[in-house]
Amino acid sequence: MKTLKPFILVSLLLCGLRAIACGPWYYTADDNDIYRLLPYGAEGPAVALSPDFSRENLLLWSKQTGCKDTAAIRQAIYKGTLQDWQQLYQQPDNSTTSGWFAANPFVKHLVKRRNRDAIQLLYFSKQYESLRQAKTSPWYYDGRSKSKEDRQIQTLYDSARQWLTHNGKSKYADRYRFLAMKCCWASGDAQSTLALWEQMKHQLKGSIFYAEAEDYAARCLYQTGRRDEAYAFYLQRGDIASLMLFSDMDLAALLELVLRIAPESDVIPVELQRMLFALENNPYALSNKICLTGYEDHRNVLRIARQAAQTTVRSRRAMWAYTAACLLDYEGKPAEALRELEGIDNLPCDDFLKRSIRVLRFHLHSKTDKVDDAFERYALGELRWMDGELQKEWQQLSADERKMMSHLQSVNTGFLFRSCYMYDAMRRIVLPDSVGLSHRLAFNGRQIRALQLSNMVENRLIALADNKVIADVRQGHNDQPYRWNDDPREHPGFQTWGWLQWLDPDTTGANGYYEDNTWNSHDYCNWMFLLADKMDAATLDAYRNRQLHPRDDTDRWLNERGYLDGDYWEDIIGTHYLREGNYAAAVEHLRLVSPTYQQRMNIAFLVDPFSLTDRIPSHNRSTYKLEFAERMSALQQEMMSSDPDRSGLAMLEYAIGMRNSYDQCWYLTTYGKTAIHLLDPSHPSEDDEWAWKAEEVEWSWAPLARLTATNHKYKLHQNAVADSWQQKAFATLRSDEAKAKAYARIGEYATVVKRFTRTATAQHLALVCDEWRSYRL
């Protein structure tokens, strides 16, 4: 136990300190916990800590000797060496000791009162400590015959026993009994130690030494083959670390043992929860480090769980069945997991587990059921229930916890995790790519419902917590997190990064655009946004319509829980229309985005999408997308002109604008790249290259990379459309002057001068191009 204590303390410190070493880490929805037998934190530390024995010991010394100065007692008994106490023992008048020891008030107190019993006891105790230290040293040789240390321990034991025969009723008797017990154990004679324990335990009952002595007895039980008795003792104390240490058991063996000898032990849910936690969390999870084993034997645990669900005491069967279902789900067998839960509702279990079972069942149905109206009704019902439970959990948090969560950073960086189980579970059920409920709904033609659910889950706790940080960045400020960090004394054990510490925004405009230092890393990086990005503009338009005009009570309920900011949604819809080349529709939506919102977007472009060499006036930042959409829309009108030259030149301009809106002016059609570029400026700027690296990127960036990949698909298509418009433009043009203008527009000056020599355009070029190489531009 003693050797484990530093480890335990470190583990506890690690648990308490939720610092992020580097980052931000972008958690996937799969990182949220859902397997829960116990509330967060209830699994506790790895070992049940014994009470502070040393403190009690000091108080007892104070009481027994009459010395009130516990600091002096502590110094004398813990810092005094064997030699100090030996000298005092040999010269009780303190004539030979010197230095701090001689001046120590406790030592002086003992000398003054001629407390020979206490001095002898402390000398014996120091001797014992020294001998134990020698015996546990790597240099100790444990041979066949008794070592000198063993012989000295035997002498010490004999002395203690002899003293007890004459002073059995002394106030120090329990101390001598405990010393005798330790000596006996240290001599390696387990049988004798047990015999001594049987003899002394009634006398020790009620003293501070009882539990410590019992611990030695338990070790002897194990050594003498009475293992079940030893295990029962550790189980009773909740000392799983000792149990695992002494028995060298893995988790499965431990569970089998506990099932056999104490099927209702509280150790079982704790260990199962620890295993489930370790299984479903990624290797970066700090808390994993407190686990005593790697829990690689979960398949053995599954076997045990399935068996126990049928055979163990009735009060614990639900817990085992639930565990088995979790493990089957972990193995990718949700249908089997559902079968495991059959009949579980008839078994007794506490309210927390009942909730967990219902959540797991919903999770499994979401993965396996056919998506139809009935399923959608069921899912909505379950989500309403979970939302109600989430609100209760929120209310049950302490005021400090609520305050802390109201100041935490984005959900995507994981800081809101593991506070409210229902929030984590909702995210795990609804959001994961491909298998999440929202993705399954979308895949089955229920895109608006999918968006509604994702929106609710991504934003529900932020709204409940009234998160100041996210509210702040949505308004274009960035000072909130610094306030949180201002006074570390107010928030011990919790560190957050400064909100923008990791950003290095380019505000010089050297790349043709500005990066804003009020970066909104929530609304453009979350899982609802990712889902929306995969959808076409018309679907998003329809969802916006349902936001504004809810069709029924469900719409209203979901709208109340989602983030419906008009600027945000209209900008997304307008941008999606730009991406699809529907410029008239884009104009309609982008006109609804307020200039102030445009002004505080994460990025601002400066390059004119129709020239690339010119920069737009900086005050046009807030209308960049809208002006582009309007110009493209006007060009669409001009393309229909009866004048072939006018129509053809419009087509050419249209083709140039379209192509540039995916290339150098990608901001007009792309969000994902914006995020990626800002978060890691070292990535290549060519999105073609980047898009195809989506599969190779680190997991934390994968969702954002996928956004770019989606845009890449559009880009390939729209570039082909732009090429065809350009070809059509040249085929449409009739007059030489118009053709000359068109060739000049695409930079083929030599063609203009050679083929269309008499045109005003060619003559102008001849004036400005005074060297041959200028024509090659």
Add this chain to the structure above:
Amino acid sequence: MYCKRNSLLIGVGIVLLLALSSCGGRTGGCAPAKRGVYHWKTTYNPTAWERQWMREHRVDKLYIKLFDVKPGSEESYPDWTMVPAASTTFLQPLPEDMEVVPVVYITVEAIRGLGDDTRRYAELIVGRIDDMMKDNDKEDYGEVQIDCDWTQQTESAYFRLAADIRSLLHARHIALSATVRLHQLRRLEPSAADTGGATPTLPFDRMLLMCYNTGQLQQPNTENSILDYDDVKPYLRQYHSHRLPHTDVAFPVYGWGVEFDSKGNFRRLVNSQQLDAERKQANGNSLREEWGDMQEIVRTQQALPVLDSLHTTILYHLDSTNLSKYSYEDIETIYSR
């Protein structure tokens, strides 16, 4: 200087005692060299053949390695610079009819980490030797041997430790011997040591010259890395026995295979017991089979300066698989020179 004046006197006394004890009962003045053999396994359980072999060859001294000394690791022993490892387990009693010399192998890594607390570790080493010898009913032993592949960088620390060990042993009239590899021999020369040309004062009473592992094991063009007279010759030219402590000498009576891949890269050592099986495997690798060759041993013995009659010839090591490859006469030849 590595030892105090009085310990020097005690050391000289011990050597004289050893000399005197070696001189009685034999014809022709001082007796010929003593016969020794190393036991270098982690379990002491000699076979009947090995016990008979020692009797047949009238082995006087058994040098038994008791334990290694390694650096303490961060994981296991963060508070210890040095820790014992690979302690020998005794399944048989040590022989009563011959002198037993406890040997401790100290890794050079352990020496590298050694700071100023050489006295403490000397006490621990000596204490543990004592515990192990007493536990095996050998309370009275006259010599302790330490073995270390020390280098120029570690020489100073090693000698300090050796000096502390020797002073502890001298207090109990026990001599300290130390192994010396051929490459270390140069360091003991007056011209090489930092003594201004004077004979260095060495912190041990006897030295054991190891005449094996002389070649480059991992080089594919090495003929025999165990013992090749051509490798030994340059070192022996500088050897001046009269300036060095009393010298014993050890020769190899073992063998192994050295496996190389097709590109000539060293792969592994093959135990002599597995040589037959490995030879049959045609996996494209080559196997260099090496033994302590009798001719090379004899040439080396002849090249050695005349050792005094107090010296012990020691064979490495007591293992029937290896020793059975050598005839009775071979062994007698080595011991008799």
